[in-house]
Amino acid sequence: MSGACYAGDLLGKPAGAPGLAEYFYENEDGLCVKQASFFGGVPILPESAGYGIVLGFGIFFSIFTTTLVYMDQRYVGTNISSEFFNTAGRTVKTGLTAAVIVSQWTWAATLLQSSNVAFQYGVSGPFWYASGATIQVLLFGILAIQVKRFAPTAHTVCEIIDARWGETAHKVFIYFCFLTNIIVTSMLILGGAATVNALTGMDQATAGFLIPIGVIAYTMAGGLKATFMASYIHTAIIFVILLTFILLVYASGEEPLGSPGAVYDQLQAVAAKDRDCTLGVQYQTGQSCGPVPDNRGGSYLTMISKGGIIFGIINIVGNFGTVFVDQSYWQSAIAAKPSSSTKGYLLGGLVWFTIPFSLATAMGLSSVALDLPVTGDEAGSGLVPPAAAVHFMGKGGAAAITIMLFMAITSTGSAEQIAVSSIVSYDIYRKYINPKATGEDILRVSRYVIFGFGIFSGVLSIILNEIGLSLGFVYLMMGIFVGSAVMPIAFLLTWDKATANGAIAGAFGGQILAVITWIAVSTDPEATGASLEVSIDTLGGNYPMLAGNVVAILSSGVICAAMSMANPQNFDFTTLAEKISLIDDKMPDLDPVENDPEMLKDALGFVSKWGVGFCVVMVIIWPLLSLPAGCGASGVECGVFSKDYFYLWVSVALAWGIVATIVIIVMPLWESMDGIMLVAKGALTNDDVHMRLDGIELMLEKALGGAKPEGPYASDDPCFRAKLLARKPKA
Secondary structure: OOOOOEEOOEEOOOOOOOOOHHHEEEOOOOOEEEOOOOOOOOOOOOHHHHHHHHHHHHHHHHHHHHHHHHHHHHHHOOOOOHHHHHHHHHOEOHHHHHHHHHHHHOOHHHHHHHHHHHHHHOOHHHHHHHHHHHHHHHHHHHHHHHHHHHOOOOOOHHHHHHHHHOHHHHHHHHHHHHHHHHHHHHHHHHHHHHHHHHHHOOOHHHHHHHHHHOOHHHHHHHHHHHHHHHHHHHHHHHHHHHHHHHHHHHOOOOOOOOOHHHHHHHHHHHOOOOOOOOOOOEOOOOOOOOOOOOEHHHOOOEOOEHHHHHHHHHHHHHHHHHHHOOHHHHHHHHHEOHHHHHHHHHHHHHHHHHHHHHHHHHHHHHHHHOOOOOOHHHHHOOOHHHHHHHHHHOHHHHHHHHHHHHHHHHHHHHHHHHHHHHHHHHHHHHHHHOOOOOHHHHHHHHHHHHHHHHHHHHHHHHHHHHHOOOHHHHHHHHHHHHHHHHHHHHHHOOOOOOOHHHHHHHHHHHHHHHHHHHHHHHHOOOOOOOOOOOOHHHHOOHHHHHHHHHHHHHHHHHHHHHHHHHOOOOOOHHHOHHHOOOOOOOOOOOOHHHHOHHHHHHHHHHHHHHHHHHHHHHHHHHHHHHOOOOOOOOOOOOOEOOHHHHHHHHHHHHHHHHHHHHHHHHHHHHHOHHHHHHHHHHHOOOOHHHHHHHHHHHHHHHHOOOOOOOOOOHHHOOOHHHHHHHOOOOO
């Protein structure tokens, strides 16, 4: 034994080196070598587990959710018309609205990419991922209440665009909405398939094809309401697993981590300036070692991080596109009760914040603290959380992270399917193909499109797999392609002077300028006069992505605003509602207060004040307060977290995670208790009695020689049972 890997009584790493002995070995030359990668192409779970999760959970949730839809129809009296299929009756309450927002916004990237940036930049990564993608949801609440004020009968954002700006703009923004749906679906598939492949060995293309197929059945059966029901269940499962991981890393007491203090010490050791990454141990290409470049003091424990700040800007800009231009968020706003729309988006945004922030603060930082042999390619594919989960819990951790990921993918996947089906049904089929379409026509087309887009998503996974794009690459580039549509859509219901020409020119002009800037900067990202080849690697750099994203959103805003001010439209928003008609249903019978103009105006003021206020706190005040962290503390540079400050940071993550879990699980159940009790009462009693009473009545009339009772029997009404159960006994 040469002793190169001898540390005390352990054979596995040099004495005093950070990391765990189990990930080091001594090679033929007597050198201590770190394991080449964490997964090394060897799956933790059997391939059958991958098929079991992807197919088994898909079938289970299809049957379970379809059963819930059936019970809702039978005992609550819900009639699934085309309107209800695409709008969920426009009566969804605050808790479920928030749960759906959380579910829709929890992509594969939320669980995977957030920990990747923690692995790269330290504590700033999870923060900028969470804050940079929360503010869009908070601000979208402003548009949500404007829909209720001016376009209460709308089904899609493109319908509103058509009503205000006409057919040309309508077609342009159908393109941008579809592009957004495809990009979001791509990220779901890329992250999900890579993780299932790494953990189970299931073929990546097969996994990518089957994952979106699993949600087709219940989405086709129940439409938006079925999607909302499934989203709530998925969100609850995600939060339970999330809380388990957070407590495991920071509150379990199990060495070498188990507490904030232990994690802090390990992070300091891993990035220590005096750590020699060449003496005594050989690290593989792509594995991190030593101080973090461009971080204050080379530490993972600082918000002063050049890479983290650049990522934060890209994240903020890019995610505006995938909220404001994604029909699924407009659909949730349309489905909510007027009084619930603003509160649902505010609550949903604040609850969602804890998923990337707390999860990545736990899983991402623990991967660094334990010096796990995760490579750059593995991190880029989103495999940091799976690596940490497998280290802590073995096969149980692999199963937990796979289930968590599957819940996120199927929730967003079903939302994207119903979003695409709504645009095709109302904005293409009804608008351009069959203007006289009935509710049955719309319902039939919606279901066809859900099935077709599900199959398309599967085929798309195979194409993406062949191209070789990673989750991280697609996540960073999304704003370049859809960010230019953000400002015109933001002006749609908030600025009366915005014109159709300005919106079209801003959307297309911003997109073209963004792509040109992205490619140009990739050839010389450091502005040194270099002339690099344009490739996936150069395009994926921080500076090209930053430049492209910023140009997309800013240039489109300038173009749209300048053209609009030159020839303003001066649009009367009160005329929107009369231009968008319902088909086979009517607006819900809500409390008159729900549609009171003054209440809606007050709701706009409320969401504007609190939405903007929370945004300022998250992207300005909080980061500024963290900059002097550690100043005056011994042993750390000013700007690097002291141990006490890190305890505070982790305490916020833990508290936020616990409160968010309780709120998002309990609140929707509490608000829906009347409906739940109605279903339970109906399911546990025999409604065949009422059918028999009708039969007895008919026989009595015949026996007595009377005329046949006029009109339909009470039991012929599909809602009769629900109405009977809901009837309150007289005092």
